[in-house]
Amino acid sequence: MTKAAAVKRRRAPRQERARELFDAVLDAAAKELVKSGYVHSSTNRIAARAGVSIGSLYQYFEGKEAIVAALIDRHTTEMKALCHTALMRAATLPLDRAVRETVAAIVAAHAIEPKLHKVLHEQVPRVGKLRKIDQMHEETTAMVHAQLRMRPEQVTVQDPELAANLVVRMVDALVHSSVDMISEKWSKERVIDEIVGIVMRYLTGN
Amino acid sequence: MTKAAAVKRRRAPRQERARELFDAVLDAAAKELVKSGYVHSSTNRIAARAGVSIGSLYQYFEGKEAIVAALIDRHTTEMKALCHTALMRAATLPLDRAVRETVAAIVAAHAIEPKLHKVLHEQVPRVGKLRKIDQMHEETTAMVHAQLRMRPEQVTVQDPELAANLVVRMVDALVHSSVDMISEKWSKERVIDEIVGIVMRYLTGN
DNA sequence: GTCAAATATGAGCGATCGCTCACGTCAAGA
DNA sequence: TCTTGACGTGAGCGATCGCTCATATTTGAC
Numbered sequence: 149m150t151k152a153a154a155v156k157r158r159r160a161p162r163q164e165r166a167r168e169l170f171d172a173v174l175d176a177a178a179k180e181l182v183k184s185g186y187v188h189s190s191t192n193r194i195a196a197r198a199g200v201s202i203g204s205l206y207q208y209f210e211g212k213e214a215i216v217a218a219l220i221d222r223h224t225t226e227m228k229a230l231c232h233t234a235l236m237r238a239a240t241l242p243l244d245r246a247v248r249e250t251v252a253a254i255v256a257a258h259a260i261e262p263k264l265h266k267v268l269h270e271q272v273p274r275v276g277k278l279r280k281i282d283q284m285h286e287e288t289t290a291m292v293h294a295q296l297r298m299r300p301e302q303v304t305v306q307d308p309e310l311a312a313n314l315v316v317r318m319v320d321a322l323v324h325s326s327v328d329m330i331s332e333k334w335s336k337e338r339v340i341d342e343i344v345g346i347v348m349r350y351l352t353g354n
Numbered sequence: 355m356t357k358a359a360a361v362k363r364r365r366a367p368r369q370e371r372a373r374e375l376f377d378a379v380l381d382a383a384a385k386e387l388v389k390s391g392y393v394h395s396s397t398n399r400i401a402a403r404a405g406v407s408i409g410s411l412y413q414y415f416e417g418k419e420a421i422v423a424a425l426i427d428r429h430t431t432e433m434k435a436l437c438h439t440a441l442m443r444a445a446t447l448p449l450d451r452a453v454r455e456t457v458a459a460i461v462a463a464h465a466i467e468p469k470l471h472k473v474l475h476e477q478v479p480r481v482g483k484l485r486k487i488d489q490m491h492e493e494t495t496a497m498v499h500a501q502l503r504m505r506p507e508q509v510t511v512q513d514p515e516l517a518a519n520l521v522v523r524m525v526d527a528l529v530h531s532s533v534d535m536i537s538e539k540w541s542k543e544r545v546i547d548e549i550v551g552i553v554m555r556y557l558t559g560n
Numbered sequence: 561g562t563c564a565a566a567t568a569t570g571a572g573c574g575a576t577c578g579c580t581c582a583c584g585t586c587a588a589g590a
Numbered sequence: 591t592c593t594t595g596a597c598g599t600g601a602g603c604g605a606t607c608g609c610t611c612a613t614a615t616t617t618g619a620c
Contacts, residue, residue: 161597162596162597163586163587163596163597165586165587165597165598166596166597166598169597169598185480186393187392187393187480190576190577190578191577191578191579192576192577192578192579200598200599201598201599201600202578202579202600203579203580203581203598203599203600204597204598206578206579206580207596207597207598211578211579212578266479270476270479273472274391274393310539310540310544310545310548311548313531313535314528314531314548314549314552317527317528317531318524318527318528318552320527321523321524321526321528321531322520322524322527325519325520325523325527329519333515333516334516338516339516342513342516342517342520343520345556346520346552346556349555349556349559350551350552350555350556353555365566365567367567368566368567369566369567369616369617369618371567371568371616372566372567372568375567375568396606396607396608397607397609398607398608398609406568406569407568407569407570408569408570408608408609409568409569409570409609409610409611410567410568410569412608412609412610413567413568417608417609418608561620562619563618563619563620564617564618564619565616565617565618565619566615566617566618567614567615567616567617568613568614568615568616569612569613569614569615570611570612570613571610571611571612572609572610572611573610573611574607574608574609575606575609576605576606576608577604577605577606577607578603578604578605578606579602579603579605580601580602580603580604581599581600581602581603582599582600582601583598583599583600584597584598584599585596585597585598585599586596586597586598587594587595587596587597588594588595588596589593589594590591590592590593590594
């Protein structure tokens with residue numbers, strides 16, 4: 149079933165129709181992944197759903213993993229843009245408002261395509277996109293780190309770099325959790341309030 | 355490849371040799387999962403690695419998903435025991451020490467079989483073990499909630515139930531992150547210190 | 561020792577997989 | 591208009607999958 153290694157060079161889309169086909173495959177893969185998960189998706193079905201031949205699919209992708217990797221690239225780029233825009237804007241705000249707006253923006257970003265986000269998130273290790281995600285994490289951490297150092301009178305943590313790491317990972321996790329928690333017992337605003345509270349109390353010390 | 359639904363009743367191991375076979379399959383599946391991941395594992399290879407016939411495997415398991423589900427059950431039970439023991443012990447300690455000992459215990463528990471833990475963690479949604487994990491999360495949250503209510507003079511959060519939820523999810527996420535962070539730039543003790551600091555500042559307010 | 565139930569085996573079936581390749585179609589420069 | 595290369599097609603190959611079933615072996619109650 150599985151080839152030892154995908155070696156053959158794939159074509160890069162040059163004409164418009166080729167780019168459309170490329171995107172159609174990605175869109176179909178996204179739907180297929182959300183519907184059936186990674187394991188039960190297949191290149192044959194993805195091609196069928198995209199309305200293209202299986203041969204065409206293989207002209208642009210090396211296989212299922214490559215498709216998912218490309219999908220993660222696209223999705224990650226979009227999420228990164230949203231989060232970093234929020235972070236940039238936050239730089240000019242008072243600390244408490246900065247944290248709140250950023251958290252709210254991240255929550256909003258995760259509410260766009262939550263199911264796709266979840267499936268892709270699970271597949272990151274398998275398709276060799278750990279570096280890409282780690283890199284984005286590092287960029288985000290660096291931005292947070294810079295902002296922390298820019299507000300020494302309020303941010304009293306001992307090690308801003310460690311704090312930046314922990315805050316980024318913590319907010320990421322809590323936002324993912326919030327998808328479950330919201331609409332269950334607590335409102336979106338209430339949960340965001342609390343996350344902001346956690347971060348603020350940590351950053352501004354006792 | 356995939357049957358519509360696994361219907362046939364499976365045998366439950368009654369004799370000792372059957373229980374040994376059952377465990378051998380689980381152990382082999384754990385190794386196979388760590389080595390190849392879920393997708394590239396197969397029942398045939400798991401049976402071969404376990405040194406049992408494929409037919410025997412199918413007498414006790416409905417298929418790959420059922421094996422992984424059983425493995426998650428076993429692993430979850432072990433982790434739960436470790437964490438809950440730590441939580442019980444913590445009840446008699448001062449708050450700061452209680453938090454520290456608990457976090458340290460959870461970090462230690464995650465250091466036992468980190469790769470297996472990671473793979474299983476990723477497969478929880480697919481094999482229908484969400485309820486089991488959620489249930490464990492709820493139990494843990496309930497225990498934390500109880501302990502928070504038991505220390506009203508120190509724990510100043512508005513909503514102890516919401517706080518318990520967030521703390522449990524947050525600590526879980528940070529411990530998982532700590533696997534990457536430790537041995538990179540910060541020591542285990544340093545990271546634990548910081549996690550404890552986050553939790554303490556949140557719980558005891560400004 | 562006898563025998564029924566429990567346990568163990570593995571060849572192999574049918575399904576599906578990933579993927580190729582020989583071949584047709586389209587677009588654009590000459 | 592002709593030519594060339596990019597683009598698109600889908601039947602089908604070889605591999606592997608999940609899983610069954612006819613058969614053999616072991617166990618334990620009697």
